[in-house]
Amino acid sequence: MRQIIALGGGGFSMEPENPLLDTYILKQSKKENPKICFLPTASGDSEDYISRFYSFFNKQQCLPFHLSLFRPPTRDIESFILEKDIIYIGGGNTKNLLALWKEWGLDNILKKAWNQGIVLAGISAGSLCWFEEGITDSFGDKLEPITCLGFLKGSNCPHYDGEMERRPAYQNFIKSKQIQSGIAADDGVAIHYNDQEIFKIVGSRPHANAYRVYLQDGVKEDVLKPEYLGVS
Numbered sequence: 001m002r003q004i005i006a007l008g009g010g011g012f013s014m015e016p017e018n019p020l021l022d023t024y025i026l027k028q029s030k031k032e033n034p035k036i037c038f039l040p041t042a043s044g045d046s047e048d049y050i051s052r053f054y055s056f057f058n059k060q061q062c063l064p065f066h067l068s069l070f071r072p073p074t075r076d077i078e079s080f081i082l083e084k085d086i087i088y089i090g091g092g093n094t095k096n097l098l099a100l101w102k103e104w105g106l107d108n109i110l111k112k113a114w115n116q117g118i119v120l121a122g123i124s125a126g127s128l129c130w131f132e133e134g135i136t137d138s139f140g141d142k143l144e145p146i147t148c149l150g151f152l153k154g155s156n157c158p159h160y161d162g163e164m165e166r167r168p169a170y171q172n173f174i175k176s177k178q179i180q181s182g183i184a185a186d187d188g189v190a191i192h193y194n195d196q197e198i199f200k201i202v203g204s205r206p207h208a209n210a211y212r213v214y215l216q217d218g219v220k221e222d223v224l225k226p227e228y229l230g231v232s
Contacts, residue, residue: 003028004120004151004193006127008158008185010204012056013049013091013123019056020204020229021190025086025121026062028192034085038066041100042092042125045070049090062086069100078109086119089126094146095138097125107149114151121190124158131156133179135170143169145179152196155182160211162187171219181214189226201226 005028010021026034038053040046045068057064067073067080074080081087087110089097101107114120120130128134129148134156136146143165148156157170166184173179183198185191188205191198201210203226210224 001117002114002195003117003199004114004130005122005190006130006152006156006158006183006185006193007121007123007190008127008160008208008210009123009162009187010189011123013052014187015204016052016056018188018204019060021188021202022056023060024190024202024229025088025119026060028119029085031085033061033063035063035065035083036086036088037081037084038064038088038090039106039126040066040090040092041069041106042094042097043090044092044096046092053088053090069104069106077104077106078112081106081109081113082116082118084113084118086121087113089120089122089129091122091124091126093138094125094128094134094136094148097129098146098148111149111151120151127158127185127191128156131182134182135166135173135179145173152193155179157182157184157213160184160186161208171213171221174213174215175219177215181212183224184211184213186210198224203228204230206230 130151132150135143186208188208192200212222
């Protein structure tokens with residue numbers, strides 16, 4: 001089963017005291033102590049971001065690793081990635097992430113990992129990157145369309161409720177046909193795909209949602225209610 005878990009926001013970097021989304025990700029590997037590898041490429045391999053990853057996952061039932069492209073642990077990056085159970089992509093600059101991945105051949109390695117059943121997950125840029133396209137602030141002071149890896153069909157918009165300009169910008173780009181219809185997610189929501197189809201939507205916040213956004217006599221927005229992972 002090919003799995004991708006796309007987080008609109010949340011996880012250890014945004015909700016360090018709320019482990020619901022990250023523990024959900026760990027459970028999807030079906031391993032007792034899954035090897036989880038963090039790729040902080042979009043943040044420029046921020047040392048603080050890497051430290052927060054280990055601070056959280058060292059306390060979980062897993063074996064955490066990270067891959068820095070600025071200080072790679074090995075020349076054989078493909079073997080390093082393919083021996084892991086979960087690949088977790090951090091947020092940051094999506095354009096730089098895609099450029100560096102292409103230069104290092106990581107786009108092809110991650111596709112191989114996905115096809116081999118390694119769970120792919122990520123937040124923000126780490127959500128957006130898996131889709132055909134979406135919107136990003138990577139280019140400067142405003143949101144713009146971006147073409148991504150295309151593992152998943154359609155477009156994506158993370159932080160749908162977390163950044164006030166996201167929702168109107170995403171809808172306007174769909175309305176003007178600069179990007180195709182797609183899926184948006186509030187902070188605290190993860191969309192779990194099995195073989196390019198939505199399998200489940202889960203949330204770490206009781207009132208956060210996902211949305212199907214599409215053109216039909218204007219832009220329409222269908223609310224997709226997540227399964228809340230906490231105690232109701």
